[in-house]
Amino acid sequence: MPAVLRIFLAELRAIAGHRQVALVLLVAPFIYALFYPQPYIAEALRDVPISVVDLDGSVASRDLVRQIDATPDVTVARTDLDFARATERVYSRDVSGVLVIPQFFERDLLHGRAAPVVLYADSSYFLVYQRLSTAVRSVALSVGTGIEVARLTATGVDPAVALTLTLAYPMPQTLVPLFNPQGGYATYVLPASFVLIVQQILLMGIGMLEPRRHLGPRLPHRSLLSAINASFDETLGRALAVFAIEMIIAPFYLVVLPHLYGLPRLGAVASILILIVPFLVAAIGFGLVIAALLRSSLAAQIVLAALGMPLFFLAGFAWPMEMMPPILYDVARLIPSTTAIDAFVRLSQFGASWAEIQPQWQLLTLLALGYFVLAVAIGAVRRYRAARP
DSSP states (O other), rough: OHHHHHHEEEEEEEHHHHHHHHHIIIIIIHHHHHHTGGGTTTTTTOOOEEEEEEEEOHHHHHHHHHHHSSSSSSSEEEEEEEEEHHHHHHHTTTTTEEEOOTTTHHHHHHHHHOOOOOEEOOOHHHHHHHHHHHHHHHHHHHHHHHHHHHHHHHHHHOOHHHHHHHHHHHSSSOOOOSOOOOOHHHHHHHHHHHHHHHHHHHHHHHHHOOOOHHHOOOOOOHHHHHHHHHHHHHHHHHHHHHHHHHHHHHHHIIIHHHHHOOOOOSSSSHHHHHHHHHHHHHHHHHHHHHHHHOHHHHHHHHHHHHHHHHHHHHHHHOGGGSOOOOOHHHHHHHSSSHHHHHHHHHHHOOOOTTGGGGHHHHHHHHHHHHOOOHHHHHHHHHHHHOOOO
């Protein structure tokens, strides 16, 4: 134990004395916390600009344009006389779509004929496309329904019957967004991103430290048992030093920041704090294994930086894990953040009980033990081999 304490203190001194590592582990988390959530604070896209080409110029077409412009999702930024000019505005990114109202739009509606409008929307940005298509579709359906009800009522049909005949769906539906009341992007992406940020900062900090520089030379061990003991002390000491720092950073990210940014939280804070422990231990073990395999801090930094994007896509919120190929699904479960994101979201946003996240808790605990044992084994083998002539 004295050896563990010595290594623990040496690691803390090394972190404090290494400018780059101190910036990554102590300063970068607060910079991320301040700037990363800012683009998502609005929760949902608003006022996506479109251009309108009204070839009918009727009362009905102008009413359609006014109602579309009144929605919170879309704003009519331009009115163009021809489709070619409106298309140029899409190419120059002045607008994100073009709505074309055909000639005889009002006449066809009043005669009970189909009068389709055409929306050319930029689908290279899926969120923009979704907002545009949903807003225009709902308004067009509402305007068409109103005109059709008025036409049927004018012929003597009872208004209630006319409305029933006009509805596209005989069974009306009411949408209730669960766990994300605003249907916002921040509520969806930030909780998972916070877990990934904690893990990535932790991995980069571990990768940047070179243990041999501040722990002294690794003496050869002629006994495998002594090599295992020495490797155990070093691995545990290093892990405890990083764990002590991250037990300040992780609760800040997973408890304080969601509260500051107004994210829904249904779970108990105590459960979230308890779950942080196996997550951090597993992530630290994961980082120590990578650092031990690569030896060089420069190589570890390069590899861990390259792993950032794959870890993001394997986390299960950019694309559902259930839709991944089986081999990627299995690989994703070996990454601590993947299971941790699932567990933290269930606790904080779904209001799950502790019993309901037992599978995730158990998997994180197994990953923590497995990576720690693997890091110790790699260090012990290297020490033992160094003793052989």
